[in-house]
Amino acid sequence: MTTAQAEASTLTEPKTTTTVTGSVALLEGLIAEGTDTIFGYPGGAIMPIYDALYDYKEKLSHILVRHEQGGIHAGQGYARSSGKVGVVFATSGPGATNLVTGLADAQIDSTPLVCITGQVFAHLLGTDAFQETDVINITTPVTKWNYQVTDATEIPAVLAKAFYIARSGRPGPVLIDITKNAQLQLFEYEGYVPCEHIRSYRPKPIIRKEYIEQAAALINTAKKPFILFGQGVLLGEAEKEFKAFVEKSGIPAAWTILGAGAIPTDHPLNVGMLGMHGNYGPNVQTNACDVLIAIGMRFDDRVTGRLDKYAKQAKVIHLDIDPAEIDKNVKADVPVWGDCKETLPLLTALVEEKTYPEWLAEFRAFDKEEHDTVIQKELNPGTGEMTMGEVVNKLNELTHGNAIIVTDVGQHQMVACRYAKFNNTRSNVTSGGLGTMGFGLPAAIGAKFGAQDKTVVAIIGDGGFQMTLQELGTIMQTGIDVKIMILNNRFLGMVRQWQQLFHEKRYSFVDITSPDFVKLAESYYIAGKKISEREELISALEEMLNHKGSYLLEVMVAKEHNVFPMVPQGSSVSEIRLK
Amino acid sequence: MSSSNELELNGKQEFTITVYTENRIGILNRIAIIFSRRKINIESLNTSPSEIEHIHRFNILIHETEEVVRKLARQIEKQVEVLKVYYNTNEDIIWQEMALYKVPTDTIAEKVSVERLLREFGARAVVIRKDYTVFEATGHREETDKLIEVLQPYGLIEFVRSARVAIIKDSDGFNRKLREFERRDPGEEVIENEFLDKEKNVFSM
Numbered sequence: 001m002t003t004a005q006a007e008a009s010t011l012t013e014p015k016t017t018t019t020v021t022g023s024v025a026l027l028e029g030l031i032a033e034g035t036d037t038i039f040g041y042p043g044g045a046i047m048p049i050y051d052a053l054y055d056y057k058e059k060l061s062h063i064l065v066r067h068e069q070g071g072i073h074a075g076q077g078y079a080r081s082s083g084k085v086g087v088v089f090a091t092s093g094p095g096a097t098n099l100v101t102g103l104a105d106a107q108i109d110s111t112p113l114v115c116i117t118g119q120v121f122a123h124l125l126g127t128d129a130f131q132e133t134d135v136i137n138i139t140t141p142v143t144k145w146n147y148q149v150t151d152a153t154e155i156p157a158v159l160a161k162a163f164y165i166a167r168s169g170r171p172g173p174v175l176i177d178i179t180k181n182a183q184l185q186l187f188e189y190e191g192y193v194p195c196e197h198i199r200s201y202r203p204k205p206i207i208r209k210e211y212i213e214q215a216a217a218l219i220n221t222a223k224k225p226f227i228l229f230g231q232g233v234l235l236g237e238a239e240k241e242f243k244a245f246v247e248k249s250g251i252p253a254a255w256t257i258l259g260a261g262a263i264p265t266d267h268p269l270n271v272g273m274l275g276m277h278g279n280y281g282p283n284v285q286t287n288a289c290d291v292l293i294a295i296g297m298r299f300d301d302r303v304t305g306r307l308d309k310y311a312k313q314a315k316v317i318h319l320d321i322d323p324a325e326i327d328k329n330v331k332a333d334v335p336v337w338g339d340c341k342e343t344l345p346l347l348t349a350l351v352e353e354k355t356y357p358e359w360l361a362e363f364r365a366f367d368k369e370e371h372d373t374v375i376q377k378e379l380n381p382g383t384g385e386m387t388m389g390e391v392v393n394k395l396n397e398l399t400h401g402n403a404i405i406v407t408d409v410g411q412h413q414m415v416a417c418r419y420a421k422f423n424n425t426r427s428n429v430t431s432g433g434l435g436t437m438g439f440g441l442p443a444a445i446g447a448k449f450g451a452q453d454k455t456v457v458a459i460i461g462d463g464g465f466q467m468t469l470q471e472l473g474t475i476m477q478t479g480i481d482v483k484i485m486i487l488n489n490r491f492l493g494m495v496r497q498w499q500q501l502f503h504e505k506r507y508s509f510v511d512i513t514s515p516d517f518v519k520l521a522e523s524y525y526i527a528g529k530k531i532s533e534r535e536e537l538i539s540a541l542e543e544m545l546n547h548k549g550s551y552l553l554e555v556m557v558a559k560e561h562n563v564f565p566m567v568p569q570g571s572s573v574s575e576i577r578l579k
Numbered sequence: 580m581s582s583s584n585e586l587e588l589n590g591k592q593e594f595t596i597t598v599y600t601e602n603r604i605g606i607l608n609r610i611a612i613i614f615s616r617r618k619i620n621i622e623s624l625n626t627s628p629s630e631i632e633h634i635h636r637f638n639i640l641i642h643e644t645e646e647v648v649r650k651l652a653r654q655i656e657k658q659v660e661v662l663k664v665y666y667n668t669n670e671d672i673i674w675q676e677m678a679l680y681k682v683p684t685d686t687i688a689e690k691v692s693v694e695r696l697l698r699e700f701g702a703r704a705v706v707i708r709k710d711y712t713v714f715e716a717t718g719h720r721e722e723t724d725k726l727i728e729v730l731q732p733y734g735l736i737e738f739v740r741s742a743r744v745a746i747i748k749d750s751d752g753f754n755r756k757l758r759e760f761e762r763r764d765p766g767e768e769v770i771e772n773e774f775l776d777k778e779k780n781v782f783s784m
Contacts, residue, residue, distance in 0.1 A: 136605060141612050145659045146605075165659055199764040200601050200662045202781040324653035 022152030023052035043091025046118025048183035066470040070442035072102025077446025093131030108433030112171035144172030152185035160195035169203025205337035216350030226289035231258035232296015238341035254282035261422035281366030309572035385558035408440030408464030411493035438467030521552035528552035598637035625742035633766035674745035678723035
């Protein structure tokens with residue numbers, strides 16, 4: 001233990017000051033906020049922080065990623081699986097710009113992150129210094145808040161503010177850019193005081209009782225009520241409150257892909273997935289229900305399809321913590337402002353205990369139709385090439401729905417979301433709003449660090465895997481146990497599907513070749529196997545899951561297979577196609 | 580006043596958005612990109628300290644439908660360092676723009692009835708030098724435009740106009756609430772006051 005660290009560690013007593021560097025103050029602050037893991041990559045402008053980190057190896061585990069984009073996606077995966085704030089370090093210039101995709105992803109998917117970037121010396125700002133970039137202005141549109149520190153004395157309070165903003169209200173990514181002089185500067189450190197209040201910032205709107213009452217009155221007189229739930233339930237840690245509401249009200253509930261797992265997949269009132277590739281019933285019934293209760297979701301265009309034909313017959317109740325989401329896409333008849341952890345119990349208390357057997361039977365009828373037309377063939381094709389659905393289904397049988405499933409973006413993502421079984425909350429880690437290819441592998445690494453007792457399976461396409469495969473190096477070096485399942489259809493499948501359906505099969509640059517993924521994994525000392533025969537599937541999955549440590553399983557699947565059902569772009573949800 | 584014929588076919592009209600913010604670096608950018616992201620032009624923008632230390636007031640003028648303006652206002656209010664946002668049509672506000680006109684003194688003195696000019700446009704001479712004179716006029720866009728027209732033939736040298744500043748007609752108690760808020764929940768720079776750390780308020784009006 002160095003002197004600096006020894007001194008800094010005794011800083012719990014307020015008002016006893018110690019002379020420390022800005023870097024040490026930063027690390028002390030992170031520890032005070034409960035940070036245990038940092039995903040990062042060093043470089044010139046962040047070297048003082050890394051130098052300080054050398055003495056904090058015991059308290060802060062730093063994961064050296066292979067690219068800053070991998071670092072931030074890992075931070076997102078960590079935050080999503082653990083519910084904690086993900087922490088990411090990067091240097092100035094290219095280090096910082098490599099964070100942008102992850103910031104945009106975290107911003108649109110409301111993922112709490114605190115990113116620390118190094119910056120050139122304050123006196124060099126604006127001089128086009130080596131590795132200088134205007135990271136504050138580049139990241140403003142993709143952060144909930146950002147701030148440039150040029151003086152070490154600001155660090156404790158700014159860090160406290162950053163954590164408070166990142167995790168409170170509707171969570172989101174925050175970036176602090178620290179100039180090198182501030183990292184090096186010695187100052188009188190008075191200890192860390194967490195932030196609990198910012199006078200211009202209201203994380204949660206004030207709950208309005210009259211709206212709760214109006215919502216309950218609508219629900220109690222409804223004949224065909226329908227619940228849509230999103231990630232807000234997870235972010236608000238309101239799974240219990242949500243389950244209580246669903247079970248007392250007896251209302252069928254469908255999920256957005258980020259809401260998956262808020263109640264278990266096989267809960268009797270869970271009627272499935274919404275959206276473009278969601279289930280048949282929930283999409284059709286959106287335009288048949290009389291009261292639509294949206295909870296912690298934001299009516300993304302991939303969920304609503306054509307807005308002017310979306311749930312026009314229904315009264316809409318919208319529960320959301322972010323007032324800007326109310327009436328943004330779908331006009332709410334009753335806006336229930338607030339944190340759903342607080343509003344749901346108030347609503348549950350006022351709704352009558354009911355069941356809707358006939359209404360629910362309608363959903364089941366649609367389920368049967370979808371099962372007979374799509375699901376049966378997808379999960380049990382019997383002969384021919386393997387389908388993505390059957391692979392995911394067999395995985396379910398082995399994990400029993402207890403694994404964390406991390407996906408990349410594309411066909412395999414939609415298939416995984418549709419067919420993976422989730423018994424637990426925070427089990428589906430996927431890039432929802434931004435649709436970031438390359439998210440899967442690094443996010444899976446982060447998800448495993450955030451939930452080490454869980455099995456983490458990354459389901460990734462052959463295209464997306466090649467975007468961030470350098471993170472195999474991170475797996476190699478850390479020895480983290482991530483199961484990687486590449487569903488290889490030798491195509492950029494989702495784009496190919498659209499080209500087939502809407503562009504007369506003009507397959508423009510979707511034919512992608514791949515390296516030998518198993519050999520690639522082997523070169524990183526990661527065990528692996530490639531299969532293309534159905535007979536090998538179960539034993540290969542077993543081998544992957546039972547293997548001690550990371551494992552890469554490449555499954556060759558049908559080349560030209562489409563994800564159905566599908567709401568074509570520009571169509572109404574009730575015009576969903578089964579083929 | 581042109582408010583009566585402003586509601587054009589597309590439902591767009593002038594809206595004045597009033598924003599109270601913390602006085603922080605970067606907040607201007609955070610607000611500006613909310614408009615530019617949606618390809619909305621800011622017609623006029625004024626930002627300056629409010630009557631309360633550390634709190635700034637923006638006046639932003641845009642041409643849009645009310646539905647869009649309502650969404651914009653919520654997006655602006657969502658920013659961490661924004662205290663409060665209002666939006667108003669021209670009927671709801673009293674507004675002014677200030678303009679300065681620089682003209683050659685000799686021509687003006689020779690050819691124009693300066694007195695009449697000043698009276699007619701409510702203008703005043705700010706500086707009179709041997710080589711040039713600067714007039715100031717305050718009013719609506721049409722009024723200050725008119726004076727350009729009048730002065731143009733006489734060798735207008737330079738012209739500048741400020742952004743719109745607007746007072747909201749229905750703003751009873753704004754000042755009182757702001758002052759009270761600052762006292763109960765002072766800015767970070769305030770070292771001491773009677774309420775410091777006694778209340779944890781979030782600004783509301």
